[in-house]
Amino acid sequence: MINGRRHVFEQPLHADVALVKAHLADRWGNLVYHSAARNFGPVMATAARLAVVQVSAFVELGSLDPEAVVTPGIFVDRVVVA
Amino acid sequence: MINGRRHVFEQPLHADVALVKAHLADRWGNLVYHSAARNFGPVMATAARLAVVQVSAFVELGSLDPEAVVTPGIFVDRVVVA
């Protein structure tokens, strides 16, 4: 019960590994996505023990706009360009 | 208890009104912030019945990068340029 309304309490799910597709990454693992492909990646990256990300290109550190980074690199463990 | 570890369950807090400072807004109420001023605004805007936002400038609809909007306009009720 929260504020007098019934709610279901869902236990959080953790993943051992998340495989995420993003658009661009830099050396720290900061990610930006492309349009609706943003859907699950940013969320799963935060919830997995190991986040492995496929990106279309790797860019110079500092070239992603710090205001527009969607997944900060702290959530990213491995980046693969493909 | 979640995964065998004790947790405190905090009841969610709702605000009647949130007063938020952002950087730019468009006619739909989409917002971008400036550096660390992003801290509380995006979160409180989602949790308040009425979100009133002060911005430094109002921009044309479509001129904010849809990939970089931080607070989508659906969370924003009033915008004041000041």
Add this chain to the structure above:
Amino acid sequence: MNLSKRQMAARVAQDIPDGSYVNLGIGLPTLVADVVPPGREIVYHSENGILGMGPAPEPGTGDPELINAGKQPVTLLPGGAYFHHTDAFVMMRGGHIDITVLGAFQVGEGGDLANWATDDATMPPAVGGAMDLAVGARRVLVMTTHTTKDGRPKLLPACTFPLTAAAVVDRVYTDLAVIDVTPDGFVVREMVDGITREELQARTAATLHFGVEP
């Protein structure tokens, strides 16, 4: 006599005010966007992370990653924004969506909605964002044929299929009628030409009341 899908969609669209935030469920409800009266600015939400969704792109010009929750190619209007799954559901659960239009397998006269699983083992259940929309949207409109293909009623005293949500439906639009869910049960507000009250009742398992819109 029966409304076509497009006519049903047009009837729903009449009831969507200018400036609404709207989520259209997968399937039949997506037709609504095509028939909204000109001049109304509706902001469409898709639970896969889009606000300000525009119509389908011209063939061959679409962005393969710009799709709606039903995996159909869409476009983004000026003012649109992308966000992730959790933010999409914050909008739904937090009561920020003005109107959702959902399909239904069954609707109970108390406003219960069943639209994700049947008793047919060959149809895999699929819930998507329907539970969160049904509970979170300020107004829940259901758009469905009045009966199943084999003629069984969908408007029942109580749903027999697993519920999507309890006591959430505000209004039902079928190919035969527009019906409100009220404290007194189903109240028919409009009927198509060429059908009688008795004929409509015969295709409905719950008791129908008839009244003009308050």
Add this chain to the structure above:
Amino acid sequence: MNLSKRQMAARVAQDIPDGSYVNLGIGLPTLVADVVPPGREIVYHSENGILGMGPAPEPGTGDPELINAGKQPVTLLPGGAYFHHTDAFVMMRGGHIDITVLGAFQVGEGGDLANWATDDATMPPAVGGAMDLAVGARRVLVMTTHTTKDGRPKLLPACTFPLTAAAVVDRVYTDLAVIDVTPDGFVVREMVDGITREELQARTAATLHFGVEP
């Protein structure tokens, strides 16, 4: 004999490996960033929504909105990013911060930390992100003077002030010693020149053990 604040910070900095994600608590711990050995790339997190925080700007050149959790002006390194409060706390609570360095009013020999409220009614309690950091960071380092200004011990059998978190502290750096929290209690790893074990014990309420680093 006693280390200066800067010397204490330098000792802490020795133990921060290259490539770590680090959150430095408000006050004394912020000094650590100034004395990290050159060549180490440390990514500093601030719970007000910054990752990749750089040193204080040249006087007069700062961005008034680019401040750390202690409201001091900072800069952003290439590769840095901004995010909101909730995401900042997801990083902390989710175990993504490798090391946090926190101040303390008291540390219990079981690793309990008290650093947000005292029994002094004239000092308003202030918790900030300390509870989430203390519980969430993979390694919790405490940096504090060995005793209070009026000579009372801060390392105790059990804290008497309200706890920030229970059984979380890994290592304590004081102006007199480096002390690990172990299953056997406090184990002194290093002492400053000019102090004896007895003198150190005399300034400590909990029993000290002495051992070389494993």
